[in-house]
Amino acid sequence: MQISGLFCLLVGALFNVVTAAPAPGCPLSGSPSFTTKNPLLPNPFEFLSGAPVSSKADWSCRRQEISTLFQQYELGIKPGPPDNLQSDFQKYDNGTGGNLTLTISSGGNTISWSATVVYPNVTTGSGPYPALIALDSLTIPRPDGVAIITAFVSQFAQQDNSTSRGKGLYYELFPDNSPQAASAMMAWSWGVSRILDVLTSSTDVGIDATHVGVVGCSRWGKGSLVVAAFDERLALAIVQESGSGGTACWRLSDVENVSVNGSDTVQTAHEIVGENVWFSQEFEVFANETDGTQRLPFDHHMLAGLVAPRGLFVIDNLGYKWLSPWSSYGCMTVAREVYKALGAQQAFGYSEAANHTHCQFPVADQGGELDTYVNKYLLGQQIESNVFRTEANFTFDEAEWIDWETATLS
Template identity: 25%
Template sequence: MMKTFYIAATVLILFSTVRAQPGSVNYDESKVPVYTLPALLETADGLQVTNTVQWEQQRRPEILELFARQVYGRTPKDPIAVRYEVLTENPHALGGKATSKQIKFVFHNGKKEIEAILLLFLPNNVQGKFPLFVAYNFKGNHSTTLDTTILYTKNFALVKEPNHPDWERGCQASRWAYDDVIARGYGIATMCYHDIFPDKPDLKDHSVVSLFPGYGKGEDAADEWQAIGAWAWGSSRILDYLTTEPSVDMDRIAIMGHSRQGKAALWAGAQDMRFKIVISNDSGAGGAALSRRKYGETIAIVSNIKPAWFCRALDRYHGREEDMPVDQHQLLALMAPRPVYVASAEEDRWADPKGEYLAAYHASPAYALYNLKGLPSATPPPIHQPIMNDVGYHIRAGKHDVTRYDWLAFLDFADKHFRK
């Protein structure tokens, strides 16, 4: 236990040190290098993409392949069996406004099992089918609410020692605007991301990755998937379960991810078209922010802090972002024609708010192919003035977090596109 705690503490110290040393992180806009983004609407053989057929049949698959090969790794196609067990159902949740359900997922390959628990809140006052948000939580389902009936999961005990404050119920409830979501007529599904891939060194054996054929047989290939790929895969498995809930409208599912889970949400949305709105909140490098700006968190910094997130192929571009065959505007463009929303925070310079905005702006030409509206200008909007086109964006006051302001903006964006 002491050895494991020491490793975790070392990672935390490194994370704090990287943030604290201004010489190692660029927060000076004048030091952003001149860069040229890889072409969005030009195929590998130099053809200009001028219509949606070319985009969908040629350019989009090219870009998706580049991100799989060079950034996130390839998601295996092997089927992993899963069984569901409804653990609790409470029709009087949130003061009677919602029905809560806790469903245990048991992923298995005939030799090994990995368990996860999905927490659902479904609105009681909606007639017919309703839209729903999917979003991972960081500190366990118990952290999102004060409800004492919410269960702890097996993997949480692996990543947090018994007296850690993250065991406290409701310790991140401020990030979960359940009442607002339910009041708008939406459901919400959340799961602790540690259940899918524990975000702590040396725990890969406890992740879903360990269930797939070939796991543990030698060193990872350069394009082998890692944590972000696994979290994206897990989001799609939540969708699989939701098809069994008759009141959920599968044509109106939004995925929202914050920080590292913003990275994973974008990769999930790129691969799984069943996510009809994709939302990134403060996702930074490897998420919504342009890598070539080399501002705040860079792929080298984040990969050194968390080497298990990205595939090994990305290592060759540390400090050489200009040589990457992709950048994050192309990832955002993979959502087209589905609405995509990027959210930033004014004080979160680590995540490069301007770089997040510019990526969304430069993704807009893919939306124009569908006669949809992207971002109007290369100049970001002022704080608290959201843009709610088919490509949306806001920057709010404050730091790296998910706030009620963010959720209300996400709901407004979803209302605009889901309630046409």
């Protein structure tokens, strides 16, 4: 199978270059101001120009604006489709799944990248099946009735440590050392989008492309949020124990952090850019400045908001201070306001369980909640999904962190 299209790589260091062509009907964007620091969580319902977001059509435009901001100042720019994409699906002889190989060409460069597909263990029917795309490995119980596609994203864009920048298959396609070049996580997002291209255009793989989700834990939990935020074809994101740079807000993590013997107790932006290449080089400008992330016109409540109104289930763990459990709970409390504004509050679930081994999913505690979101957003069951809880004794007062009101969008 072959998919062809124009190659469109966004370039330019200036924000107004990146946003030169707003979507039809969207107002011209303003420019972010970096002259002052805002310790509060920025308003998702106000354009950079100062105009309010007052309708769902406005939100679609604001969503584009927020997406561009994250690309320009934190995650790197996500290119458009490649010049050429070919796929080959080789089924296993026993019919349990197969290997999906993508051959991708852009700008005269060509790579091949593979994913594995395992069908659900069902006794009736032959698909197409709903599916979860697992980033590198599956760390939740395999859901009944759902195929698992394992995307080997660490091969696609490496993230071993701070020396991994620019390494991996993605960078063979797009060699770019600019500050706005795609980070590892944005490269993952681009790669998963190519898998979705194949699932959408071909029946060969046996997957229902309208019911596909993404899942990951820890660094791959951060990645699952980014992947879902930047591809609206995904029906569900399961974000497991992602911590700072995932479902935690930079501003809140800085407050939660306490230095003990010269070491952070919570992962902060400053620490994270020295540890790995999950974020762009441009982001280092803000991360390496004291309270520098307060100059950003966004935080991660708005990254989660990019997933709305699609399904989002956040799984957190109170046992690891490094994961910023209070910051994550507070950040997602504010992110839920975007879902409320769109009338989709039930699509957003949050469950923060008691101490357990990192990425070892506590089935007895959170299994039923996980099943609810899988059953509703991948299997299409018409059921209630209203989960938002923490087993901690802390609270989060939104009034201390926001100076805006939630819009009612129609």
